[in-house]
Amino acid sequence: MDDDIVIVGGGQSKFGKRKGLGIRELAFEAVSDLMNDFNMGIEDIDASVIGIAGEEFSGQGAPAAVVVDEIGMVGKPTIRVESACATGSAGIKTAYGWIKAGFYDTVMVVGVEKMTSVSSARATELMARAGDVRWESPYGCSFPGYYAIMASAHMKEYGTTKEMLSSVGVKAHHYGSLNPKAHIQKEVSLEEAVNSIPIAYPLNLYDCSLISDGAAAVVLTKASLAKKYTDSPVRIKGVGSGSDTMEIAHRKSLTSLSGAKEAARRAYKMAGVTAKDIDVAEVHDCFTIAEIIATEDLGFFEPGQGGPAALDGQTYIGGKIPINVDGGLKSKGHPLGATGVSQANEIRNQLLGKSYNRQVEGAKIGLSHNVGQSGQFVNVMIYDRV
Amino acid sequence: MDDDIVIVGGGQSKFGKRKGLGIRELAFEAVSDLMNDFNMGIEDIDASVIGIAGEEFSGQGAPAAVVVDEIGMVGKPTIRVESACATGSAGIKTAYGWIKAGFYDTVMVVGVEKMTSVSSARATELMARAGDVRWESPYGCSFPGYYAIMASAHMKEYGTTKEMLSSVGVKAHHYGSLNPKAHIQKEVSLEEAVNSIPIAYPLNLYDCSLISDGAAAVVLTKASLAKKYTDSPVRIKGVGSGSDTMEIAHRKSLTSLSGAKEAARRAYKMAGVTAKDIDVAEVHDCFTIAEIIATEDLGFFEPGQGGPAALDGQTYIGGKIPINVDGGLKSKGHPLGATGVSQANEIRNQLLGKSYNRQVEGAKIGLSHNVGQSGQFVNVMIYDRV
Numbered sequence A, B: 001m002d003d004d005i006v007i008v009g010g011g012q013s014k015f016g017k018r019k020g021l022g023i024r025e026l027a028f029e030a031v032s033d034l035m036n037d038f039n040m041g042i043e044d045i046d047a048s049v050i051g052i053a054g055e056e057f058s059g060q061g062a063p064a065a066v067v068v069d070e071i072g073m074v075g076k077p078t079i080r081v082e083s084a085c086a087t088g089s090a091g092i093k094t095a096y097g098w099i100k101a102g103f104y105d106t107v108m109v110v111g112v113e114k115m116t117s118v119s120s121a122r123a124t125e126l127m128a129r130a131g132d133v134r135w136e137s138p139y140g141c142s143f144p145g146y147y148a149i150m151a152s153a154h155m156k157e158y159g160t161t162k163e164m165l166s167s168v169g170v171k172a173h174h175y176g177s178l179n180p181k182a183h184i185q186k187e188v189s190l191e192e193a194v195n196s197i198p199i200a201y202p203l204n205l206y207d208c209s210l211i212s213d214g215a216a217a218v219v220l221t222k223a224s225l226a227k228k229y230t231d232s233p234v235r236i237k238g239v240g241s242g243s244d245t246m247e248i249a250h251r252k253s254l255t256s257l258s259g260a261k262e263a264a265r266r267a268y269k270m271a272g273v274t275a276k277d278i279d280v281a282e283v284h285d286c287f288t289i290a291e292i293i294a295t296e297d298l299g300f301f302e303p304g305q306g307g308p309a310a311l312d313g314q315t316y317i318g319g320k321i322p323i324n325v326d327g328g329l330k331s332k333g334h335p336l337g338a339t340g341v342s343q344a345n346e347i348r349n350q351l352l353g354k355s356y357n358r359q360v361e362g363a364k365i366g367l368s369h370n371v372g373q374s375g376q377f378v379n380v381m382i383y384d385r386v
Helices: A023-035 A064-070 A087-100 A120-128 A143-158 A162-176 A190-194 A223-228 A258-271 A288-297 A306-311 A336-351 B023-035 B064-070 B087-100 B120-128 B143-158 B162-176 B190-194 B223-228 B258-271 B288-297 B306-311 B336-351
Strands: A005-012 A047-051 A080-082 A106-113 A198-200 A214-222 A234-242 A280-282 A365-372 A377-385 B005-012 B047-051 B080-082 B106-113 B198-200 B214-222 B234-242 B280-282 B365-372 B377-385
Touching: A005 A023, A005 A087, A005 A223, A005 A336, A023 A064, A023 A106, A023 A214, A047 A064, A047 A087, A047 A336, A080 A087, A087 A106, A087 A214, A087 A234, A087 A336, A087 A365, A087 A377, A087 B087, A106 A336, A120 A143, A143 A198, A143 A288, A162 A190, A162 A288, A162 A306, A214 A223, A214 A336, A234 A258, A234 A336, A258 A288, A258 A365, A258 A377, A280 A336, A288 A306, A288 A365, A336 A365, A336 A377, B005 B023, B005 B087, B005 B223, B005 B336, B023 B064, B023 B106, B023 B214, B047 B064, B047 B087, B047 B336, B080 B087, B087 B106, B087 B214, B087 B234, B087 B336, B087 B365, B087 B377, B106 B336, B120 B143, B143 B198, B143 B288, B162 B190, B162 B288, B162 B306, B214 B223, B214 B336, B234 B258, B234 B336, B258 B288, B258 B365, B258 B377, B280 B336, B288 B306, B288 B365, B336 B365, B336 B377
Parallel strands: A047 A080, A047 A106, A280 A365, B047 B080, B047 B106, B280 B365
Antiparallel strands: A005 A214, A005 A234, A080 B080, A106 A214, A234 A377, A365 A377, B005 B214, B005 B234, B106 B214, B234 B377, B365 B377
16 A cells, blocks of 8 residues: 555664774664665655664764764754664654654664673673663673573473573574674584573573674655655565563563563554464574574464474574574674664565575565563564565 | 544643652653543553653663553553653654554653752763764863854844843743742842853853753543543644754854754644744743744744844743743753653643643644754644644
């Protein structure tokens, strides 16, 4: 329908430790990449939504305006959105609304984060502040801790094993090794992953996503205007969001994210599809256990079956549902604000058949699942070709 | 029209130095105030948009979720938005889009800031980071400095005087003295204001807005659903936004904000009204010069006439256009994320005839003008009774 919202351009910077580059330069790199397959110029875009999770990493307050300056959109309306690690998808949801409201025809969403300007310990501390700074982070709980608790609960309830967790990391590194924009391009064996250094039991080094610099960008417009920009628009067919209690101690379950299940329910309903219809998915694998839980919350596998399915290779290309075949947060990297936008960009590339040696052949419907904090912000989106 | 977006509830905490209260408690106070004139309960609201400008003030990263927990909206989708001092109106714009997109029927916007947890010097430094941290703030430019430059330019170009600037502060304190929720309730004479201590020439103490704690909340829904919530919905009839260069050194003019003019143009066009139709306005008087420039940018007075008009009392109730008759940022206070939401709430009260001893009699159309940074984020909104 003419009323549909479509993605008409996408780009991404190299993710990694990008020494000497700040949020300006990273954003510029992503937008330059986008412009390579874009029929029009930056002057044809009406407004921007900038996703940046933490201002302390860059030290720049109200950082949207510096990004807008650098990408050539001076004078055009902008906003910063933030939903912790779900910031990127929150940006897409905001831009979608602005177009539907009639404010703008065409909006660029740029997600960007500069994280390696501080030490890893400081980065972990800054991220821990997204936990409750009254009742959680001061007592030592950081994000590996939250997910270690979930992993332990999942192991106890379903018999999930460390090998199952590690197999998720092995897959991530396999596909990351094929992705030139991934932070780490290196295969890892299951044995290496299982025996890697412990971070927070039962999570090892290869269970934890990366602290990365990077940016990603997409341009959204109305389907009726898409032809100006591209011959191959990708539609955002469903959007669903969910949330959860601030403190994980208040939750009914630690083996599932209720906000993710709700977000998925809403996105499937809006798109008129079910989990069975999804050909390729990007899920928020901030930790390996998060991917296993995501595949269950999204309905790809029954509760408790995500671990065995991962170990069995069912989430590789050729398996039941290919997941994170760009390397995911684990190997592609996780520059907080960029992640959700990068997921949308990867699904777009998959649906357009442009994912090269990581292509899911014939992929027609894709899904992205982006989680902030430990489940307080979840956005699930479903995409297809128009 | 059924398609219109309306405000069906509003509330505000007391603004001020709210010792012992954090973002949670301030937000709760605003939402409690809102619930007093609201026909339904918090359970009838589908989602929230949380406006918080600076996470360093509270130390809470990704702070939307802690606010949502406290106001009884656990499990419902949320997002944080940030546009420096225009954060509150950015929240309203985002919620407007989400409803228009069909994501939700009813969305609460909560703007909140806890600023007095740090010293005034530290607050000024944190706010200065919203200037360019590469080329501006490290060289000593903080926000009083930006606006002092604009004031000097305005004085040079138009002959604006210190008395004219001070008269804006005098008016703010007059109306603030009548507003029980204002940070400072104290009349100030023109003589006192002109002779108050210098902050950044030509701006004195009574030219500068306050560092305040506070929160404000509004609930938006579709006009077709408004009856469930209230007998007197207020419509958001126009929304316009603008922006400007990051560095003020790059601007063509220092006596006007080009983003504000553009935002006004768009808002008037969408609403189908002109400056002459506005009965009451809330403008972003972070400094007295900012109010003078705002009244010119919005078309209430010709360029250069804002100062004389202010000194002449034309912006009091009974004058040509009553401006900031709640005390404005100068006397009501300026808790960054709350300000834009409080402006909308004040206009709503004015249009409903609920502003008591500060009521603009017969006000039918109102306007709010909310500016972030030194003009990089501007949102202008126009409201009427449905």
